[in-house]
Amino acid sequence: MITIIDYDAGNLKSVQNMLRSIGVDSKIASTAGDLQNAAKLILPGVGHFDFGMKNLTERGMIDVLNEKVLEQKTPILGICLGAQLLTRGSDEGKLPGLGWVAADTCCFDVARLDDSLRVPHMGWADTQFKSASPLFDGFDETPRFYYVHSYHIVCDDDSVELCHATHGYRFVAGVVHGNIAGVQFHPEKSHSFGKKLLASFAQVF
Amino acid sequence: MRRIRVIPTLLLNADGGLVKTTKFAKRTYIGDPINAVKIYNEKEVNELLLLDIDATREGREPRYDLIEDIVSEAFMPIGYGGGITSVDQMARLFQLGMEKVVLSTAAQEIPGLVRSASERFGAQSVVVCLDAKRSWVRKCSVYTHCGMKNTGLSPVAAAQVAVEQGAGEIVVYSMERDGTYSGYDLELLRSVSAAVRVPVIACGGARNVDDFYPAIAQAGGSAVAAGSMFVFQGAQRGVLISYPSETELQERLFQKL
Numbered sequence: 481m482i483t484i485i486d487y488d489a490g491n492l493k494s495v496q497n498m499l500r501s502i503g504v505d506s507k508i509a510s511t512a513g514d515l516q517n518a519a520k521l522i523l524p525g526v527g528h529f530d531f532g533m534k535n536l537t538e539r540g541m542i543d544v545l546n547e548k549v550l551e552q553k554t555p556i557l558g559i560c561l562g563a564q565l566l567t568r569g570s571d572e573g574k575l576p577g578l579g580w581v582a583a584d585t586c587c588f589d590v591a592r593l594d595d596s597l598r599v600p601h602m603g604w605a606d607t608q609f610k611s612a613s614p615l616f617d618g619f620d621e622t623p624r625f626y627y628v629h630s631y632h633i634v635c636d637d638d639s640v641e642l643c644h645a646t647h648g649y650r651f652v653a654g655v656v657h658g659n660i661a662g663v664q665f666h667p668e669k670s671h672s673f674g675k676k677l678l679a680s681f682a683q684v685f
Numbered sequence: 686m687r688r689i690r691v692i693p694t695l696l697l698n699a700d701g702g703l704v705k706t707t708k709f710a711k712r713t714y715i716g717d718p719i720n721a722v723k724i725y726n727e728k729e730v731n732e733l734l735l736l737d738i739d740a741t742r743e744g745r746e747p748r749y750d751l752i753e754d755i756v757s758e759a760f761m762p763i764g765y766g767g768g769i770t771s772v773d774q775m776a777r778l779f780q781l782g783m784e785k786v787v788l789s790t791a792a793q794e795i796p797g798l799v800r801s802a803s804e805r806f807g808a809q810s811v812v813v814c815l816d817a818k819r820s821w822v823r824k825c826s827v828y829t830h831c832g833m834k835n836t837g838l839s840p841v842a843a844a845q846v847a848v849e850q851g852a853g854e855i856v857v858y859s860m861e862r863d864g865t866y867s868g869y870d871l872e873l874l875r876s877v878s879a880a881v882r883v884p885v886i887a888c889g890g891a892r893n894v895d896d897f898y899p900a901i902a903q904a905g906g907s908a909v910a911a912g913s914m915f916v917f918q919g920a921q922r923g924v925l926i927s928y929p930s931e932t933e934l935q936e937r938l939f940q941k942l
Contacts, residue, residue: 491779491782491784493756493757493780493781493782494756494782494784497756497757497758497760497782498760501760526779526806526807526809526810527806527807528807590882595905596901596905596907598882598883598884598907599882599883600808600809600853600854600883600884602690602809602853602854602884602907602908603688603689603690603731603732603884603907603908604688604690604731605688606686606688624688626731626732626761626762628762628784628809629809630808630809666762668760669760669761669762669784670760670761671726671729671760671761672729674760675760
C-alpha cells in the first residue's frame with residue numbers, strides 16, 4: 481500500500497491511475513493523521529515551491545513527515561515539485577524546503593540555452609540512471625520520461641544524484657539518499673517507462 | 686538526442702464523438718474518442734490535445750464524465766480545451782488528471798483568466814491556442830469561437846499578450862491549412878516563435894513526418910501537433926488511428942536536429 485500525500489498541489493489522480501494499472505494499492509492522505517501509518521509515501525506536486533511548502537505546513541504534515549522519513553526511514557518518492565521540496569530551498573520561492581537532501585533547486589540558466597530551447601522545459605527526455613539504484617531495475621534500454629519544469633535540482637556532490645537528463649545542458653533529473661528519492665519527471669505520465677519506475681519503487685525501494 | 690513532442694490533436698463534436706475538420710469546416714466522423722485514446726496510449730504517444738470544438742458555441746461546460754473516462758486510461762500528458770470559462774472549471778479538470786488546459790476564445794474574451802489560471806496552476810499548465818487565418822492580402826488574424834469570429838489581433842500580438850499574462854505554451858493553429866496536408870504555415874509559426882520565449886506548438890497542415898522537421902529547425906517551433914495524418918490513411922482518407930514508430934521519429938526527426 482502506497483500513501484499519496486494530498487496537499488492540494490499535485491495531480492493525485494494520475495498517480496493513482498497508474499499505480500492501479502500496475503496492481504499497486506494506494507490511498508490518499510489529506511491530513512497529518514492519515515500519514516501516521518503509511519508504509520511508503522509518494523509526494524506528487526505541480527505548482528509554486530512556496531505554495532507547496534505553505535500547504536504542507538498548514539496541514540501540519542511537516543513534523544509527521546520528518547518523523548516518518550528521517551526517524552522511521554519510511555521510503556518516499558517525490559515527483560516534480562515533490563522532488564524539489566526535498567531540497568533545502570528553491571530560486572522560485574523564499575520558504576525553506578524539507579532539506580532532506582543536500583541539494584538546492586535552481587532556475588534553468590537561460591543564458592546557457594540557445595533560442596530553440598525554451599523554458600519551461602516541456603517534453604520527453606532520455607534519462608540516464610546510475611546503474612546501482614534499485615529504481616533503475618527493469619530497464620533494459622535508456623528510459624525516456626515526460627518533463628515539465630522551469631527549475632531543476634543542483635546537488636552538493638554527485639553522491640545523491642539518481643539520474644540526469646539534458647536540456648541544453650546536463651541537469652539532475654533525480655536524487656536518492658537512503659530511503660528518500662525524488663524525480664523531476666512525471667512517471668505517472670510516462671507510459672511503460674513510468675510504470676516500471678513506479679513498480680520498482682513499490683516493490684524494491 | 687533532442688526529442689520533440691509529436692502531438693495528435695483530437696476534436697470532439699457536440700455529441701461527444703470524434704471528428705476531423707478541414708479548414709475548420711467540413712467534418713468527417715472518426716469514431717469513439719475513448720477507443721482512439723486507448724490506441725494512442727498503446728502506441729505510447731508523446732502527448733495529446735483534446736479539443737471540444739462545439740462547447741463554446743453551445744455555451745456548454747467541458748464534458749467532465751467523458752474526460753474522466755479518457756484520462757483514467759491515458760498514461761501520457763493531455764491538454765484539454767473547449768468551453769472553459771473559469772478557474773474552478775480548470776481545477777475540476779486538473780483533479781480528473783488533466784495535465785494542461787487550453788484556452789482559445791476565453792483567453793481573448795475573459796479579462797484576467799489566463800493570469801489567474803497561471804497564478805493558481807503554474808504557467809506550464811496553461812496553454813493558449815491561437816486559431817489564425819490569413820486575409821486576401823495574406824494578413825494573419827486570430828479567430829475565436831472555433832474560427833467564427835475575427836478578433837482583428839495579429840497572432841504575434843496575441844501570443845505576446847498571452848505570455849505576458851502567464852501562458853506557458855502557445856499553439857499556433859493555421860485554419861486554412863487544417864486538414865489540407867499542405868504542410869505547416871512556417872511563416873506564421875516563425876513570426877510567433879520569434880516573438881515569445883515559451884514553447885510554441887505548430888498545428889494545421891501536417892501531411893507526414895517530414896513536415897515536422899522544418900517546423901522545428903526552420904520555424905523555431907518546439908513541438909508539432911497534427912490531426913488528419915494520425916486519423917486517416919491513404920488518398921481515400923480511410924479512418925485509421927496511427928502514430929509513427931519510435932524508430933521512424935528518431936530517424937526522420939530527432940537525429941536530424
